[in-house]
Amino acid sequence: MRAVNSGLAQSLETLLAERPPARAGAVEELFGLSSYASRVDHLLASFDTTLDGTSTARPVQIQEKMRAAFVRGECVRLLFD
Numbered sequence: 001m002r003a004v005n006s007g008l009a010q011s012l013e014t015l016l017a018e019r020p021p022a023r024a025g026a027v028e029e030l031f032g033l034s035s036y037a038s039r040v041d042h043l044l045a046s047f048d049t050t051l052d053g054t055s056t057a058r059p060v061q062i063q064e065k066m067r068a069a070f071v072r073g074e075c076v077r078l079l080f081d
Helices: 006-017 024-031 033-045 059-070 073-080
Strands: none
Touching: 024 033, 024 073, 033 059
16 A cells, blocks of 8 residues: 555655744734734724813724724634634
């Protein structure tokens, strides 16, 4: 069987022996503190404020904007991996 599928067997051995690419930089860029802080800044800037600095947002608006900023496919996936 190995002789018949020698190309496949060699490909599998090569694949299993290789180390996965380093992803620490990409993970940090997408999910790290600076990315999180940027989303928080963008979220806070998206709310209208009055002259005295108070927000005019209603609770429903706040919830919708929070969901849009943080409940994204790539973030939710981390909960299940």
